Amino acid sequence: MxxxxxxxxxxxxxxxxxxxxxxxxxxxxxxxxxxxxxxxxxxxxxxxxxxxxxxxxxxxxxxxxxxxxxxxxxxxxxxxGTAHVAALLAAISLAAVLLTMLGYAVVRVVRARSRHRALLALVSRSDSAVPRGTLVLDHPGAAAYCVPGVRSSKVVVSAGTLELLDPAELAAVLAHERAHARERHDLVLLPFASLRQVFPQIRLVGRCLDAVELLIEMAADDRARRHRSPRELATALLRFAAARPAAAPSGTLGVAHTGHMPVMARVNRLLEPEPxxxxxxxxxxxxxxxxxxxxxxxxxxxx
Known part of the structure; x- marks a missing residue:
């Protein structure tokens, strides 16, 4: 016992x-x-x-x-006995539900990325204003996100982002997105996203996912500032927040949370780091x- x-x-x-x-x-x-x-x-x-x-x-x-x-x-x-059998069935059911929902989350994300990659092949273009391999969408709104992949990842920005940011800020944003791709933050999120699907009514599960999402954004910020000035990324985040960007497409990782507090938390730690x-x-x-x-x-x- x-x-x-x-x-x-x-x-x-x-x-x-x-x-x-x-x-x-x-x-x-x-x-x-x-x-x-x-x-x-x-x-x-x-x-x-x-x-x-x-x-x-x-x-x-x-x-x-x-x-x-x-x-x-x-x-x-x-x-x-009856109680023991009930406990055994509960254990098997819980394990089956968790594994099934995790598998479902993986399949759903893979399909969403596949559809988005096919769409990007039709509507995106290259541009001399961004490094080779970065895709540009002709959209006036602010958008910058990463489409993770096993073989290769895609970093996407909108035409509105090119107008919104200066070259240094744009370079910082691209470094942030490449950090998401290198560290495979999408895989970190999958178990927590599937857990929210299993327990959608439990607020704690939602808070856990929100906390992990914020931490992976901060981790990408930290990797980006190894190569770019923290102030460049901080000002880019503020410009994105003011532009009220739309949510990143399903299966992708965007540069900025839509909530005001997470963005300011990231900006403050970039400008005044506390080890x-x-x-x-x-x-x-x-x-x-x-x-x-x-x-x-x-x-x-x-x-």
Missing amino acids: TGTALLALLSIGTIAGAHFLSKARWTWRAPRIGIALWQALGLSWGIATIGALLGLALLPYGKGIFGGMPGMFGDQAGRL VSRSTRFAAMVAVPIIAGVPLLLYALPH
Whole structure:
């Protein structure tokens, strides 16, 4: 029973951790560490929740999850009572739903990108004002986004963006979009987007996705300012916010959030960076493998 109880407590603990992390601001100073913490929390929640249900189902065998599975298959679940069977079905159902929705999210994004790439082939053009490989859309509105891909990624800007930004600001925006492509931030978002599809009515899930989206934008900002002046990107973000750009197409990653607060948060950290303390960085880096790995260790603990 000890392992099952610990897994249940860990499941609840990850929910509480997500609540506090969604409100944390120190992660803005180290967005990559914040992203890693979010990934560890999400993975830990799934493994711990499914594990707690499996542990409850396998209690009659008294050998934990890894030890109880062979016994259950050996006697064809003969020791399981009604409550144990219900727990087993709940564990299988939850795992199936999470994996199915993740697969559905992947398929949906791939299809959306494929359609958008086909559209870009028809309506986009090259332009001497942007580096080779960057596509330009003849649209008066402000738009800049990345279409990630396995073999190649596309960076797209609108004609309105070319008029809105000066060359230095445009270069900073393009560096930001290339950062999204290199670090494959689209893959970071997929599990959280699929989780929101599973639990659309739970506000915490929406806050988690919003927090991760903001952190990947900040991570791309950090990579862009390795090559461009932070002020160039900051002024570009402000110009985009004032121009009220439309949302980026489905399956893509845009340069600016439509919300006022996220844009100003990014601008402020670009102009006045505050590095995270070594102790906080070390503690977070140690916490990531612990949070992600402990549930699996509890699977092997005799219950």
